[in-house]
Amino acid sequence: MAVERPPLLERPEFERQSLGKAATTDVARPLSLAERLANMDPVRKLTVLLAAIVIWELYTRTAEVPALIFPTFVDTIAALWKGLFQYDLATQTWTSLKILFAGYAIGMAIGATLSFIAVSGRFGSDILSTLASMLNPLPAIALLPLALIWFGLGAKSLVFVLLHSIVWPVALNTHTGFMSVSEPLRMVGRNYGLRNVRYVAKVLIPAAFPSILAGLKLGWAFAWRTLIAAELVFGAASEGGGLGWFIFASRNELDIAGAFAGLLVVILIGFVVENVVFRKIEERTLVRWGMQS
Amino acid sequence: MAASAAAAAIEAPIPEGAPILEVQGVTLQYKTREHLITATYRVDFSVYPADRFVLLGPSGCGKSTLLKGVAGFMKPVEGEMRLKGRRIAAPGPDRVMVFQEFDQLLPWKTVRQNITFALRNGGRCSRESDADEIAMSYIRKVKLGGFENTYPHMLSGGMKQRVAIARGMAMEPDILLMDEPFASLDALTRRQMQEELLGLWEETRFTVLFVTHSIEEALLVGSRILVLSPHPGQVKAELNANQHSHANVGSAEFTALQTRIHDMLFADRVLEDETVRRGS
Numbered sequence: 001m002a003v004e005r006p007p008l009l010e011r012p013e014f015e016r017q018s019l020g021k022a023a024t025t026d027v028a029r030p031l032s033l034a035e036r037l038a039n040m041d042p043v044r045k046l047t048v049l050l051a052a053i054v055i056w057e058l059y060t061r062t063a064e065v066p067a068l069i070f071p072t073f074v075d076t077i078a079a080l081w082k083g084l085f086q087y088d089l090a091t092q093t094w095t096s097l098k099i100l101f102a103g104y105a106i107g108m109a110i111g112a113t114l115s116f117i118a119v120s121g122r123f124g125s126d127i128l129s130t131l132a133s134m135l136n137p138l139p140a141i142a143l144l145p146l147a148l149i150w151f152g153l154g155a156k157s158l159v160f161v162l163l164h165s166i167v168w169p170v171a172l173n174t175h176t177g178f179m180s181v182s183e184p185l186r187m188v189g190r191n192y193g194l195r196n197v198r199y200v201a202k203v204l205i206p207a208a209f210p211s212i213l214a215g216l217k218l219g220w221a222f223a224w225r226t227l228i229a230a231e232l233v234f235g236a237a238s239e240g241g242g243l244g245w246f247i248f249a250s251r252n253e254l255d256i257a258g259a260f261a262g263l264l265v266v267i268l269i270g271f272v273v274e275n276v277v278f279r280k281i282e283e284r285t286l287v288r289w290g291m292q293s
Numbered sequence: 294m295a296a297s298a299a300a301a302a303i304e305a306p307i308p309e310g311a312p313i314l315e316v317q318g319v320t321l322q323y324k325t326r327e328h329l330i331t332a333t334y335r336v337d338f339s340v341y342p343a344d345r346f347v348l349l350g351p352s353g354c355g356k357s358t359l360l361k362g363v364a365g366f367m368k369p370v371e372g373e374m375r376l377k378g379r380r381i382a383a384p385g386p387d388r389v390m391v392f393q394e395f396d397q398l399l400p401w402k403t404v405r406q407n408i409t410f411a412l413r414n415g416g417r418c419s420r421e422s423d424a425d426e427i428a429m430s431y432i433r434k435v436k437l438g439g440f441e442n443t444y445p446h447m448l449s450g451g452m453k454q455r456v457a458i459a460r461g462m463a464m465e466p467d468i469l470l471m472d473e474p475f476a477s478l479d480a481l482t483r484r485q486m487q488e489e490l491l492g493l494w495e496e497t498r499f500t501v502l503f504v505t506h507s508i509e510e511a512l513l514v515g516s517r518i519l520v521l522s523p524h525p526g527q528v529k530a531e532l533n534a535n536q537h538s539h540a541n542v543g544s545a546e547f548t549a550l551q552t553r554i555h556d557m558l559f560a561d562r563v564l565e566d567e568t569v570r571r572g573s
Binding site: 182184185187188190191192193194198202203206207209285288289290291 | 361364366384385386388389390392394396397399400401410411414415416444445446447464
């Protein structure tokens with residue numbers, strides 16, 4: 001069967017001597033206020049938050065849910081106020097945060113050391129990947145009973161359990177980051193005479209920073225959850241108790257609004273660290289360097 | 294220690310008419326997961342001061358590997374390479390490399406910081422203020438004045454390559470090594486960059502070893518061309534190209550040399566292709 005082949009259409013050429021002013025005025029039109037507000041991340045996120053609160057309040061009021069099962073938002077806020085200024089919610093929160101910071105700092109140091117060992121050679125990399133693939137899937141909280149035998153009741157056991165939830169994500173992500181630094185960047189570093197520690201500090205770490213930060217975020221999220229869970233198990237035995245203990249104790253006293261207030265603090269701290277602290281670090285580094293939008 | 298060695302290398306006088314870089318009988322090999330590849334086989338050439346020496350060949354002729362060898366990233370299994378009479382053993386700031394990839398710039402440093410980073414770590418400046426001054430003068434040389442505080446991700450491909458060239462030149466190395474620096478650019482920008490590179494060369498007459506697979510680029514940029522044949526890379530010819538420039542592209546003389554090199558490189562290839570086709 002013959003294929004129909006369309007002919008080329010011959011037409012005259014043209015060239016404009018001068019281009020008039022473009023008729024459109026919209027070369028760069030500023031966006032309207034509504035458009036700009038909708039473009040702001042915090043505005044959109046706050047809207048979601050407000051909607052959730054309104055639904056919560058309306059539901060608990062209209063369905064007349066018993067306060068012993070699910071308190072209203074207003075009651076929860078009142079309990080939060082009372083917890084902070086009459087009970088020991090503030091000090092309990094501080095107790096939890098202190099342990100968290102200690103665990104986080106030590107965990108980062110161990111994670112960094114492991115990833116430096118891993119980047120030093122094939123054997124080092126095998127050490128990290130084998131250890132991590134064995135231990136990473138193990139939930140940190142499962143180690144708590146053993147930790148209590150090894151380190152007794154108290155902060156040491158908590159820090160040990162926290163370490164487990166921080167070290168692996170930090171070490172694995174840092175190592176992945178180091179491995180994925182592009183060949184030209186590595187060669188540039190060595191070309192200008194950087195070796196060993198200076199090479200790691202001045203080329204590998206900044207180049208792998210997106211991955212490192214992802215590991216730190218993951219480690220933080222794991223650690224915060226593990227800590228609260230561990231404090232719930234700890235119960236009355238620990239001196240300070242912490243935020244988890246506050247939640248547990250409030251429930252025992254049938255102060256359900258108080259337990260909700262404790263949960264709210266857990267959520268708020270998690271939210272602030274994720275959306276303010278880490279977001280600021282990202283804006284100052286990755287966003288400015290064009291490694292993340 | 295490394296800095297003082299580099300400084301000594303910069304000051305060491307080379308005798309009149311002596312080559313700055315000597316490559317003698319160099320065989321380079323590298324390993325992939327399954328094979329040991331011989332990239333170049335007993336390659337000889339010499340680069341003299343102010344040469345724009347081009348390594349030209351199709352992919353697989355080992356030209357980039359050869360450049361990495363000169364940079365000190367690979368050790369030859371046979372033969373040796375000498376820079377100003379000293380054997381090349383490791384990477385160093387006396388041979389600065391400019392890559393094809395745009396990500397050779399440190400994304401966490403601004404244009405100026407990328408250059409001062411090189412100057413300070415490469416041992417050319419011990420004070421930040423000196424480094425700043427040199428960086429700014431080279432930023433102006435590559436026509437990027439006003440962009441010194443911009444981060445690389447905000448720059449176009451051509452601008453990034455300009456920064457990389459400025460960084461390399463600011464080090465004032467004995468030899469500038471360029472690995473297809475314009476290959477990722479669009480045709481218009483590439484042409485402009487070639488002209489600018491030649492302009493910069495006219496100004497300071499630095500020595501450059503330039504890798505390309507484009508015959509046209511070799512004729513335009515190079516003063517001398519080393520033609521390499523592939524699998525493994527061996528020297529096929531060494532030609533003069535200083536008489537050619539953007540002004541005479543398309544002239545009979547230019548086209549004749551172009552065709553000559555083309556035939557040199559691809560005469561065997563056609564036969565190879567045909568045997569493959571007949572076999573299949």
